[in-house]
Amino acid sequence: MYSKEELFLAISTVIDPEVGFNLVEMGLIYDASCDVDGNAYVKMTLSTKACPMHQLIQQWVKEAVLKMANIKSVEIDLVWEPEWNITMADEHVKQALSRG
Amino acid sequence: MFPISQDFAPPFKLISPFFILGSLFYLLSAIYIFFISAENLFVLDTKIVGFVHLFLLGFIMMTIFGAMAQLVPVVLEVGHFGVELFYAIWPLLGIGTIMMVFGFVGYPMLLPFGGVVVLIAMMIFVMEIFLTIKKIKKFNLVMKSILISNTFLFFGVILGLVMALGYSGLITVDINMLLRGHLFLVIIGYIVITIMGLSLVLLPMFGLSHGFSHKPLERAVLMVGTAVILVVASSFYPLPILEYSGYVLAILGLCIYFYFINTIYKTRARKEIDIYAKSLMFSYFSLIASLILALLYFLFGAQELLLSSGWMMFFGFFAFVVTGHVYKIIPFLVWFERFSPLVGKQRVPMLADMVPKKSSSAQLLFGAIGVVIIAVAILLQDEKLIKAGASFLLISTLAFVKSVFFMINYK
Numbered sequence: 001m002y003s004k005e006e007l008f009l010a011i012s013t014v015i016d017p018e019v020g021f022n023l024v025e026m027g028l029i030y031d032a033s034c035d036v037d038g039n040a041y042v043k044m045t046l047s048t049k050a051c052p053m054h055q056l057i058q059q060w061v062k063e064a065v066l067k068m069a070n071i072k073s074v075e076i077d078l079v080w081e082p083e084w085n086i087t088m089a090d091e092h093v094k095q096a097l098s099r100g
Numbered sequence: 101m102f103p104i105s106q107d108f109a110p111p112f113k114l115i116s117p118f119f120i121l122g123s124l125f126y127l128l129s130a131i132y133i134f135f136i137s138a139e140n141l142f143v144l145d146t147k148i149v150g151f152v153h154l155f156l157l158g159f160i161m162m163t164i165f166g167a168m169a170q171l172v173p174v175v176l177e178v179g180h181f182g183v184e185l186f187y188a189i190w191p192l193l194g195i196g197t198i199m200m201v202f203g204f205v206g207y208p209m210l211l212p213f214g215g216v217v218v219l220i221a222m223m224i225f226v227m228e229i230f231l232t233i234k235k236i237k238k239f240n241l242v243m244k245s246i247l248i249s250n251t252f253l254f255f256g257v258i259l260g261l262v263m264a265l266g267y268s269g270l271i272t273v274d275i276n277m278l279l280r281g282h283l284f285l286v287i288i289g290y291i292v293i294t295i296m297g298l299s300l301v302l303l304p305m306f307g308l309s310h311g312f313s314h315k316p317l318e319r320a321v322l323m324v325g326t327a328v329i330l331v332v333a334s335s336f337y338p339l340p341i342l343e344y345s346g347y348v349l350a351i352l353g354l355c356i357y358f359y360f361i362n363t364i365y366k367t368r369a370r371k372e373i374d375i376y377a378k379s380l381m382f383s384y385f386s387l388i389a390s391l392i393l394a395l396l397y398f399l400f401g402a403q404e405l406l407l408s409s410g411w412m413m414f415f416g417f418f419a420f421v422v423t424g425h426v427y428k429i430i431p432f433l434v435w436f437e438r439f440s441p442l443v444g445k446q447r448v449p450m451l452a453d454m455v456p457k458k459s460s461s462a463q464l465l466f467g468a469i470g471v472v473i474i475a476v477a478i479l480l481q482d483e484k485l486i487k488a489g490a491s492f493l494l495i496s497t498l499a500f501v502k503s504v505f506f507m508i509n510y511k
Contacts, residue, residue, distance in 0.1 A: 017439075017451050018450075019308075019370070048305045048308075050301040051305065052432065053436075060443055083310065097369050097371065
């Protein structure tokens with residue numbers, strides 16, 4: 001059984017190769033939980049619906065969580081509500097992206 | 101859960117020939133300019149018509165078709181009807197284009213053959229897109245734009261073949277009458293509306309823009325689409341009101357499109373001015389210059405203004421929109437194929453690392469200078485300026501070819 005923070009830490013190893021930041025600091029991971037049997041659940045979004053890496057990013061998230069000991073399965077819930085925007089990202093991401 | 105296409109990335113070997121050939125045709129277009137002299141600067145001069153086909157079919161269409169192979173499943177959210185059909189498109193389009201160019205510059209009998217080969221390539225493309233669109237249940241603005249643009253391409257190519265048959269003397273048709281319909285269907289109807297539709301996906305995706313209204317783009321697509329219909333109708337029913345309302349509507353539609361682009365630009369979170377952003381900035385500067393020159397042409401009627409407007413639209417707007425996106429699309433495809441399986445196992449490059457800084461900057465700088473010099477050369481009908489501009493463009497296109505090969509072979 002892992003906490004939300006521990007799951008977020010594992011997912012933070014997944015980096016978006018287009019912007020160079022991890023999914024957690026981008027604010028793309030909305031929620032994560034895990035039951036006693038080792039079944040994990042991740043609620044996430046993407047910066048745009050038309051992202052060509054849709055499947056790949058979800059697969060990376062799944063693999064990152066499955067690397068944790070005793071995790072048996074991962075369910076990814078890709079949602080579009082609330083819609084992601086830059087205010088959801090960490091402060092250092094906002095600052096880095098806003099530099100011209 | 102959002103439905104996701106199972107065919108996001110077609111095999112890279114299927115798409116790479118489009119980009120390689122497209123870049124080589126871009127280079128050939130720049131070389132071709134050295135053979136154009138000031139006395140050729142008339143809209144219907146065969147050397148100019150040959151150049152337009154070399155550039156638009158060989159470079160712009162070839163690259164757009166390659167990009168669409170990857171983008172269609174992404175924007176339509178369904179897999180291709182038959183992605184393997186793209187293996188047939190690039191050889192046919194390449195061969196047909198070369199035959200047509202030779203047909204225009206001195207061997208008119210090649211024109212119908214080249215025209216038929218291009219027609220087959222385009223029909224395969226259009227039919228594949230139509231059959232892919234058929235799988236969609238709910239249409240959004242991007243999908244509508246792709247449907248509209250491909251319908252215009254379908255009719256534009258048929259009109260083009262009729263003209264090619266007429267030009268080579270096989271049938272009797274009034275080529276001048278059909279010309280503006282063909283031009284509007286293919287250039288404004290297909291290329292411009294495709295660029296407009298994809299803007300809604302690509303610009304916010306790369307700029308991380310949110311919270312802008314889609315309404316201006318909807319209006320712009322509607323106006324430009326109506327403009328195409330009016331101008332085509334004027335090819336068959338020569339009423340000046342039809343023709344001129346079409347021109348005015350097209351210019352207004354493009355102005356609204358520019359306003360829409362500006363709103364996306366203002367709402368972007370990612371302010372980085374990379375080669376992509378710079379290329380798009382120059383392309384939109386060219387679009388504005390082209391629209392101003394077109395307006396001046398309507399006021400003063402000088403053909404140099406029309407040619408210069410067309411030049412800025414083609415080598416300024418189209419070329420830089422396309423090259424800018426190539427710097428995003430090729431690294432993604434190469435990364436997806438070569439590096440995505442290594443994620444989590446070893447250090448992989450970021451997409452931006454795969455863009456060659458020096459050659460891409462050289463392409464942009466020399467290209468922008470060359471485009472402006474030739475626009476001035478056309479206005480002044482100055483022989484030396486044409487060659488000077490062509491020299492800049494030659495360096496630019498060589499740098500682009502180098503960039504394309506660098507990105508494709510990135511290891």
